[in-house]
Amino acid sequence: MTATTAPWRELAHQLADQLAAEGVLRSPQWGTAIEEVPRHVFVPSFYTQQPGGQWTETTSDSARWLEQVYRNEPLITALAVAPNGNQVTVSSSTKPGLMVRMLEALDIEDTHRVLEIGTGTGYNAGLLTHRLGDGQVFSVDISAGLVNAARDRLAARGLTPCLVTAHGGGGLPRHAPFDRIIATCSVPAIPWTWADQVHAGGRVLVDLKRSVHAGTLVLLTRRKDRLEGRFLPRWAGFMAIRDTDTAPPHDPFTVTPAEGTKSWTTLPPLPWDALVPWFLAQAQLPSPIRFGYRGATQHGRPVWAVFTSNEGSWCAVQMDSDHDRREVRQSGQVRIWDAFETAHSRWQHLGEPGWDRLGLTVSADGLHRVWLDHPDSRHHWTLPALRSS
Ligand SMILES: C[S@@+](CC[C@H](N)C(=O)[O-])C[C@H]1O[C@@H](n2cnc3c(N)ncnc32)[C@H](O)[C@@H]1O
Structure with a gap:
């Protein structure tokens, strides 16, 4: 200088x-x-x-x-x-x-x-x-x-x-x-x-x-x-659009994992560990999902990764497990974790495509159609129109 x-x-x-x-x-x-x-x-x-x-x-x-x-x-x-x-x-x-x-x-x-x-x-x-x-x-x-x-x-x-x-x-x-x-x-x-x-x-x-x-x-x-x-091929994240000049809304309701229906998963609990399938799962989820944690171990690590939807459904996935599978608890009409499992398995079947292979067509009626490789592909996902929260 x-x-x-x-x-x-x-x-x-x-x-x-x-x-x-x-x-x-x-x-x-x-x-x-x-x-x-x-x-x-x-x-x-x-x-x-x-x-x-x-x-x-x-x-x-x-x-x-x-x-x-x-x-x-x-x-x-x-x-x-x-x-x-x-x-x-x-x-x-x-x-x-x-x-x-x-x-x-x-x-x-x-x-x-x-x-x-x-x-x-x-x-x-x-x-x-x-x-x-x-x-x-x-x-x-x-x-x-x-x-x-x-x-x-x-x-x-x-x-x-x-x-x-x-x-x-x-x-x-x-x-x-x-x-x-x-x-x-x-x-x-x-x-x-x-x-x-x-x-x-x-x-x-x-x-x-x-x-x-x-x-x-x-x-x-x-x-x-x-x-x-x-x-674009590389993932990026921005803060979400807000409807008013205030803090974004918080979790709408309480989640008590012990009260949900129990099942097991071998998939990772955090959305950022499986970004593309987590996105594709949205085709089966009628409203946006919020994410948070519940409980804490003696080392301060959360016990549950928790996903909630506006209309009251939720799922909780065990963060740490001594086994090769984790406990899942789900509640409500929308089975959030099941939607993720289904999308993950289809994504694997398609050869685990990255963002660079996905595209989007938006039409005037608000329909969002996600496609693989080409707009006319037989592999596509329709994102449901959003209900206001
Ligand atoms: C990541 S910051 C933008 C960074 C900015 N381009 C810069 O160069 O500093 C996201 C911005 O989006 C704004 N925002 C959120 N909701 C909005 C809305 N409904 N309409 C317009 N801006 C909004 C936020 O207030 C915030 O300033």
């Missing part, structure tokens, strides 16, 4: 080099954006969760703040208090490598008008505006506080994209149509309003997460009567 170079510039340069070396950053335009848009302006502080669960804030007063901000890491930037009193995360600055991966996948051209759902810190809106200019970038967030802060930070760098406080599920009709829509929060179903707001041939990139960990980024192209495209 030379004496005349601001420390952040050197760190931003190193970050761009790292992303290029990893093969994530390919376009010179995004390289310049990473080098010239100062992430630290958009992340004046961030939160870290301690082993006991409590959150601590790191501000610019801390010696390690600047260096951490230019690491290829996501940073939690906003918390809210849930009804049970716990602090939960409601906004973050996405991992730069993931952001660049999405921007590269969108194949953005200089003339494009882009809508971002989930302004958050404003950093990604900053990258987009650096590349495209003020008049071509639009970004919405459900939180007025986040939008206002992002607007001020962008303006301080001379960037004035159109930022709006709105529920991103509705897109931004008064500024449509767009060439690209990028969502940086996950959705349980792709809103057809987005299809209405992209040009024919335009693209939508979003994390489709039906339930916790059940889905990943999908890149859809607007065709005449549908949105269609493939899942």
